Amino acid sequence: xxxxxxxxxxxxxxxxxxxxxxxxxxxxxxxxxxxxxxxxxxxxxxxxxxxxxxxxxxxxxxxxxxxxxxxxxxxxxxxxxxxxxxxxxxxxxxxxxxxxxxxxxxxxxxx
Amino acid sequence: xxxxxxxxxxxxxxxxxxxxxxxxxxxxxxxxxxxxxxxxxxxxxxxxxxxxxxxxxxxxxxxxxxxxxxxxxxxxxxxxxxxxxxxxxxxxxxxxxxxxxxxxxxxxxxxxxx
Numbered sequence: 001x002x003x004x005x006x007x008x009x010x011x012x013x014x015x016x017x018x019x020x021x022x023x024x025x026x027x028x029x030x031x032x033x034x035x036x037x038x039x040x041x042x043x044x045x046x047x048x049x050x051x052x053x054x055x056x057x058x059x060x061x062x063x064x065x066x067x068x069x070x071x072x073x074x075x076x077x078x079x080x081x082x083x084x085x086x087x088x089x090x091x092x093x094x095x096x097x098x099x100x101x102x103x104x105x106x107x108x109x110x111x
Numbered sequence: 112x113x114x115x116x117x118x119x120x121x122x123x124x125x126x127x128x129x130x131x132x133x134x135x136x137x138x139x140x141x142x143x144x145x146x147x148x149x150x151x152x153x154x155x156x157x158x159x160x161x162x163x164x165x166x167x168x169x170x171x172x173x174x175x176x177x178x179x180x181x182x183x184x185x186x187x188x189x190x191x192x193x194x195x196x197x198x199x200x201x202x203x204x205x206x207x208x209x210x211x212x213x214x215x216x217x218x219x220x221x222x223x224x225x
Contacts, residue, residue, distance in 0.1 A: 093210035
């Protein structure tokens with residue numbers, strides 16, 4: 001089955017700086033890579049996703065890049081704000097199979 | 112559209128008991144997946160139902176089971192509860208089957224086994 005590794009486990013940045021979270025996956029056939037944000041006590045929320053036929057996707061301050069050769073994908077958050085503080089999860093899915101999640105990154109944006 | 116809802120939100124059970132959790136997907140969504148979230152193991156996939164059929168199953172013992180009704184609502188059942196079953200149980204709904212499509216999570220059911 002698919003295996004997803006996520007780094008770092010914790011990340012602290014100053015407000016206004018950029019944050020980058022990286023994930024690697026094991027199965028080259030994986031075709032879908034979503035990112036979820038989970039605030040304390042809340043449900044995971046889908047913030048951005050990318051498919052294997054796309055190398056990069058951007059939505060305002062958030063972007064995701066995918067390197068299929070290296071089997072890794074990254075979340076980039078620019079101009080971070082205190083409300084970006086949360087746990088971020090990456091995930092990967094083989095076609096028509098279940099999502100496999102990374103272990104999560106606790107992002108803290110310091111004012 | 113209303114989001115994914117789960118009931119109950121909190122549950123306290125004793126070892127050896129059984130429990131049933133419910134999930135109502137977003138209107139029109141026919142796929143429901145269940146996940147267990149714990150601090151140590153993260154988010155782990157339990158199973159997925161689509162059109163009342165289990166499509167995918169994770170690596171959990173047979174004590175964990177589920178079903179889906181014709182209105183796409185889903186239930187999961189855990190029998191003979193163990194202390195290690197204490198977790199947040201999340202369901203997620205999607206328009207189509209499989210994990211390679213947008214999934215939207217419910218608020219979860221916090222299960223505590225004593």
